Amino acid sequence: MSYDHQQIEKKWQNFWYTSNIFKANDDPNDKKEKMYILDMFPYPSGAGLHVGHPEGYTATDIISRYKRMNGYNVLHPMGWDAFGLPAENYAIKTKIHPDKSTHDNIKTFTKQIKSLGFSYDWDREIATCDADYYKWTQWWFLFLYKNGLAYKKQAPVNYCESCKTVLANEQVVDGKCERCKNDVLPKNLNQWFFKITDFIDDNDKTSGLLNGLEKIDWPESTKISQKNWIGRSEGINFKHKVKDLNIEFEVYDSVPQTFLAQTFVIIAPEHPMVKELVKGTEYEKKVMGFVDKVKHKKAIGRFNIENDMEGIFTGRYSENYMGTGRDLPIWVASFALMDYGTGIVGCSAHDERDFAFAKKYNIDLKPVMFPKDQLEAEKIKNLEYCYCKDPEGVMELPEKFKGRKWGEVRNDIINYIVEKDFGRKNINYKMRDWLVSRQRYWGAPIPIIYCESCGEVPVPEKDLPVLLPTDVDFMPTGESPLLKSKTFHDVKCPKCGSEKAKRESDTMDTFVCSSWYFWRFIDPRNLKEFAGKDLMKTWGNVDLYVGGAEHTVLHLLYARFFCKVLHKYGYIDYDEPFQKLRHQGMILGEDNEKMSKSRGNVINPDQIVEKFGADSLRLYEMFMGPFKDVKPWSSKSLEGIYRFLNRVWKLSENIPLDKGGLGDSLEQLRHFTIKKVTQDIENFDFNTAISQMMIYSNAMQDALNAPLIKGVGGIYLEDIETLTLLLSPFAPHITEEIWHEFLGNKETIQNTPWPKFDENKSQKKEIELVIQINGKLRGKLICSPDISKDDALKQAKELDEIKKYLDGHELKKEIFVHGKLVSLVI
RNA sequence: GCCGAAGUGGCGGAAUUGGUAGACGCGCACGACUCAAAAUCGUGUGGAGGCAACUCCAUGAGGGUUCGAUUCCCUCCUUCGGCACCA
Numbered sequence: 001m002s003y004d005h006q007q008i009e010k011k012w013q014n015f016w017y018t019s020n021i022f023k024a025n026d027d028p029n030d031k032k033e034k035m036y037i038l039d040m041f042p043y044p045s046g047a048g049l050h051v052g053h054p055e056g057y058t059a060t061d062i063i064s065r066y067k068r069m070n071g072y073n074v075l076h077p078m079g080w081d082a083f084g085l086p087a088e089n090y091a092i093k094t095k096i097h098p099d100k101s102t103h104d105n106i107k108t109f110t111k112q113i114k115s116l117g118f119s120y121d122w123d124r125e126i127a128t129c130d131a132d133y134y135k136w137t138q139w140w141f142l143f144l145y146k147n148g149l150a151y152k153k154q155a156p157v158n159y160c161e162s163c164k165t166v167l168a169n170e171q172v173v174d175g176k177c178e179r180c181k182n183d184v185l186p187k188n189l190n191q192w193f194f195k196i197t198d199f200i201d202d203n204d205k206t207s208g209l210l211n212g213l214e215k216i217d218w219p220e221s222t223k224i225s226q227k228n229w230i231g232r233s234e235g236i237n238f239k240h241k242v243k244d245l246n247i248e249f250e251v252y253d254s255v256p257q258t259f260l261a262q263t264f265v266i267i268a269p270e271h272p273m274v275k276e277l278v279k280g281t282e283y284e285k286k287v288m289g290f291v292d293k294v295k296h297k298k299a300i301g302r303f304n305i306e307n308d309m310e311g312i313f314t315g316r317y318s319e320n321y322m323g324t325g326r327d328l329p330i331w332v333a334s335f336a337l338m339d340y341g342t343g344i345v346g347c348s349a350h351d352e353r354d355f356a357f358a359k360k361y362n363i364d365l366k367p368v369m370f371p372k373d374q375l376e377a378e379k380i381k382n383l384e385y386c387y388c389k390d391p392e393g394v395m396e397l398p399e400k401f402k403g404r405k406w407g408e409v410r411n412d413i414i415n416y417i418v419e420k421d422f423g424r425k426n427i428n429y430k431m432r433d434w435l436v437s438r439q440r441y442w443g444a445p446i447p448i449i450y451c452e453s454c455g456e457v458p459v460p461e462k463d464l465p466v467l468l469p470t471d472v473d474f475m476p477t478g479e480s481p482l483l484k485s486k487t488f489h490d491v492k493c494p495k496c497g498s499e500k501a502k503r504e505s506d507t508m509d510t511f512v513c514s515s516w517y518f519w520r521f522i523d524p525r526n527l528k529e530f531a532g533k534d535l536m537k538t539w540g541n542v543d544l545y546v547g548g549a550e551h552t553v554l555h556l557l558y559a560r561f562f563c564k565v566l567h568k569y570g571y572i573d574y575d576e577p578f579q580k581l582r583h584q585g586m587i588l589g590e591d592n593e594k595m596s597k598s599r600g601n602v603i604n605p606d607q608i609v610e611k612f613g614a615d616s617l618r619l620y621e622m623f624m625g626p627f628k629d630v631k632p633w634s635s636k637s638l639e640g641i642y643r644f645l646n647r648v649w650k651l652s653e654n655i656p657l658d659k660g661g662l663g664d665s666l667e668q669l670r671h672f673t674i675k676k677v678t679q680d681i682e683n684f685d686f687n688t689a690i691s692q693m694m695i696y697s698n699a700m701q702d703a704l705n706a707p708l709i710k711g712v713g714g715i716y717l718e719d720i721e722t723l724t725l726l727l728s729p730f731a732p733h734i735t736e737e738i739w740h741e742f743l744g745n746k747e748t749i750q751n752t753p754w755p756k757f758d759e760n761k762s763q764k765k766e767i768e769l770v771i772q773i774n775g776k777l778r779g780k781l782i783c784s785p786d787i788s789k790d791d792a793l794k795q796a797k798e799l800d801e802i803k804k805y806l807d808g809h810e811l812k813k814e815i816f817v818h819g820k821l822v823s824l825v826i
Numbered sequence: 827g828c829c830g831a832a833g834u835g836g837c838g839g840a841a842u843u844g845g846u847a848g849a850c851g852c853g854c855a856c857g858a859c860u861c862a863a864a865a866u867c868g869u870g871u872g873g874a875g876g877c878a879a880c881u882c883c884a885u886g887a888g889g890g891u892u893c894g895a896u897u898c899c900c901u902c903c904u905u906c907g908g909c910a911c912c913a
Binding site for chain 2: 777820
């Protein structure tokens, strides 16, 4: 009987999916320890499943099956991140309604994913575009709204003319739309925001988005990215007063050590104060003209600090700077940012940009920190280059800190500034509040009603969901398609009953839908709550979350924010949603390039499954290399894996009736293999786990061949059983078949306990002790791993190949590493 | 520019509390089986030299620490990913 993967895989998938063996047990009295293992749910694109999807899904499936075999109650669900632009763009092109194309795509994805034999609890399947899901997305909006965490404000937003939509900052790349690559223009619109910035730092109950990172098992690089994205900085807001005008303002500086070096002030062109400064003066016309010019440049996304560092003097001064008697000229500068700090900056010789700006416009500079080296210090005095942020730099001013190092005075100077009342401590973040409004159709409607007399009114919870209307035209016009619906827009005010009320016509960013889906999996059919409190308690947070590194900041930050909100309001007792996170590396085409239709290097998983089977695909993707690394596809290596499975099949088919001739010849290797595979699964080292199973099966083949050659040997049934069990999470179909057909078991292998190893038996009885002379390998000694130093040295020196090196040389040093080597220095 | 990840045979990759570099797989070569091929099985396979035993070289480059470095330290180069004026 040969290995017929098509028949075997169909057979066992049928069995698994009809017998419900992957169902997670919700019973709180279940004795088994719970384990929530989650994949980042996919966007069901029209292109179908990509070979990148099964990489992560196989890893979580291996862990899920492995954990079940170790007695855990595993929750391993799958669903669809189904709202989003592509379906809508597809509708614009083909006139096919997004609801239809999305559900068609979901069908395809489901079929493809099921063909890979993943052990999902399919009863919990969800799709974010279904009304019984987005009803709760809307609930979330109201929940945030009621707690003051959702608010509306006029804001300049990124607007893409071509996509006719507002984009989040994150969707703008190099001033261009991430999707269509066209220029992004700013436009003022009334938009909804979520107050994510309220959760950056800890509050009295909940750890913040920064400190929360300390207690979770995530890749360090991902944590660093999130920290950089948040961009927290502590500094000082300095007090300034405009000379001859009754205007006071503040200037933020996160590096306040060199504050006395400041010789001029710059203000962002968009700042409302600019107008006041120049009003009625001879400067007014020129300055306002400059402001318009810069605004335009920024609007078309052509601003570049290298080429566009420009400024203009306002004719005004900041009076008597920090009591020094100096008045600092105030300039409008193209590179001053309106939305960071106060929009006004104090400038000095100790900042690269300020320095360049001052040089360009001949503004006075006054360094207050110098290098130790006298010659270099002289250069700084002569302003030959910009000297900044050198921890070894020696302070000159303020007088009180003269001679101290820049790197050591920060806190003292901050205290000094506060004491002298020059300014106050302040914190700034690069991250802004989360803009969630989208002028799009294929998303969850924002549940707000605008009444002529009551104003902004939240939709009462009992009226949820606010259904997406079907009578719309998707063609983009710059306004939300929902405005085109006759049935949707007009509504009675829930508060006063007035007929003169209209619905909010924007939908929510799809990241809102994906910020809470992992709770819905816990209780997916609940009609009263987004998830029941008891069940949320039973399952706790996600134990293991696996997905691509492209979600390092956005999705993972937003989901953490939602979790912190739930924690703050007492819904859950944890404040981090994903305890352990791992990213899979991208799979490249055989040509080492990113897979794309245009390059023609796309591998279709369906074809692989048909020709080599799901088990081969799964095993191959895990064997390619380290899980987190980027790695190219290789059809030949895939065939190698297929051959391996065929060898395992034949090996199992030929189980000897007799238990073998030479005793338990593979005992040590068996125990070592169990140990290695177990540890490697825990560590996500799937590639080396598979190598070890190959070594084990090769050794079994050798043992089987042995009697033919020498008349001795043979393998134990236990070896076949062990290999089958170890391989089962990786290649579940073939192992299930072997388990039943060749090994005669009646129960599914999925419920069989994971093999145990004996540490002592996993150790080699005999080792090769390496003998080095002057660090070079010169000989080997076969001995027990427990050999003593004295014995090892004595025996090593007696070896012929060692003797010849030692003769006539003085022995200077002898090194012995237990169980490893002897090193002799002559 | 800043941050992050990584550079090992013909290829994917193993090996790090510093201890035999190249496990495992692919590819390739030779052999067995076959009329032949495919499949399968077996043997070999980093480079240079030598009949051989063996010797030398080799983990992006150059230094350093060490009896010993792919692993630790310094300088530099390259590739990939992310962020871009955050004062």
